[in-house]
Amino acid sequence: MQCPRCHTDLIVVEYHDIELDYCPACEGLWFDHGEMELVASKMGSSADAVAPQQSADTNEKKLKCPECHKVMDKRLLGATDPVVADVCRLCGGLWLDHGELEQIVRQHQEPGDSPVIEYLRDTFRA
Numbered sequence: 001m002q003c004p005r006c007h008t009d010l011i012v013v014e015y016h017d018i019e020l021d022y023c024p025a026c027e028g029l030w031f032d033h034g035e036m037e038l039v040a041s042k043m044g045s046s047a048d049a050v051a052p053q054q055s056a057d058t059n060e061k062k063l064k065c066p067e068c069h070k071v072m073d074k075r076l077l078g079a080t081d082p083v084v085a086d087v088c089r090l091c092g093g094l095w096l097d098h099g100e101l102e103q104i105v106r107q108h109q110e111p112g113d114s115p116v117i118e119y120l121r122d123t124f125r126a
């Protein structure tokens, strides 16, 4: 599977037994349908907090789903400080660019408490 952003081959990384596809070049992350909710629950966050919301009004380049090769939707993700995620209407997969997962997670943690972010940094940049 190739990165929808830069077409580098994605590598599989494990986060608490959840297999995610990670781009070693641009550091984006691909979540299969339902995986985002699993990751959120492992992080002590609710599934609601990471459910894709309304369409994002953005001029960002549209990306193609690495699974179905269809153009994905731009959707807002996250409650208070949403990021623009690419969501596939066909397979329900979801792409987050570098730093976007951290931005979502940070909203649901106490200030100064960043074990998840450190975990991601250690694991995904090893």
Ligand SMILES: [Zn+2]
Binding pocket: 003, 004, 005, 006, 007, 008, 023, 024, 025, 026, 027, 028
């Ligand atoms: Zn990439």
Ligand SMILES: [Zn+2]
Binding pocket: 065, 066, 067, 068, 069, 070, 088, 089, 090, 091, 092, 093
């Ligand atoms: Zn898809």
